[in-house]
Amino acid sequence: NAGVTQTPKFRVLKTGQSMTLLCAQDMNHEYMYWYRQDPGMGLRLIHYSVGEGTTAKGEVPDGYNVSRLKKQNFLLGLESAAPSQTSVYFCASSRDFRDNQPQHFGDGTRLSIL
Amino acid sequence: AQSVAQPEDQVNVAEGNPLTVKCTYSVSGNPYLFWYVQYPNRGLQFLLKYITGDNLVKGSYGFEAEFNKSQTSFHLKKPSALVSDSALYFCAVSSLDDKIIFGKGTRLHILP
Numbered sequence: 708n709a710g711v712t713q714t715p716k717f718r719v720l721k722t723g724q725s726m727t728l729l730c731a732q733d734m735n736h737e738y739m740y741w742y743r744q745d746p747g748m749g750l751r752l753i754h755y756s757v758g759e760g761t762t763a764k765g766e767v768p769d770g771y772n773v774s775r776l777k778k779q780n781f782l783l784g785l786e787s788a789a790p791s792q793t794s795v796y797f798c799a800s801s802r803d804f805r806d807n808q809p810q811h812f813g814d815g816t817r818l819s820i821l
Numbered sequence: 822a823q824s825v826a827q828p829e830d831q832v833n834v835a836e837g838n839p840l841t842v843k844c845t846y847s848v849s850g851n852p853y854l855f856w857y858v859q860y861p862n863r864g865l866q867f868l869l870k871y872i873t874g875d876n877l878v879k880g881s882y883g884f885e886a887e888f889n890k891s892q893t894s895f896h897l898k899k900p901s902a903l904v905s906d907s908a909l910y911f912c913a914v915s916s917l918d919d920k921i922i923f924g925k926g927t928r929l930h931i932l933p
Binding site: 711746747749750752765798809811812814815 | 857865925
């Protein structure tokens with residue numbers, strides 16, 4: 708099994724450009740998450756989804772949008788990139804956060820905004 | 822509101838010595854506690870979790886963690902450190918009605 712796959716792995720954008728990060732999981736998990744990781748800040752939840760067709764805001768949702776049109780895919784969009792969005796973005800999935808199943812993470816997308 | 826703290830940004834341990842990475846938490850209700858490890862340029866990998874039962878939880882790669890309810894702690898331990906244990910370690914907490922939140926991470930250096 709591939710687990711959680713993120714594309715692209717690296718990207719450099721100019722301020723104001725838009726892009727979409729793709730996350731795909733092959734574990735039939737209901738829950739999917741997008742985090743950003745910044746030095747000294749740990750992981751911060753951007754948006755999450757509790758099932759196909761659903762999305763919800765996390766701790767730091769401003770400047771990002773998400774969609775979950777298919778159960779296996781969770782897309783993170785930046786409509787107008789800003790330098791403050793330079794970060795490493797991680798996608799994760801789990802069966803259910805209520806039954807305390809661990810999250811499975813992708814290897815990240817390193818995004819630089821110039 | 823729930824929170825989790827990792828008081829040490831970095832821990833240095835000589836190879837072969839025991840290691841401890843500290844974690845304390847605050848949550849209303851019963852806590853669900855996790856440890857994850859992150860190697861360079863990789864995502865987080867699940868190590869172990871405590872939900873209920875025995876306070877000493879055993880996980881992957883010889884790691885274990887001890888749940889201490891009175892001290893609200895969940896320290897990660899290993900009896901004999903390996904150089905390959907060098908990585909970034911995250912403690913995380915959730916409760917029945919809330920999402921998981923992660924600590925800021927502790928960088929573990931095992932010195933040969």
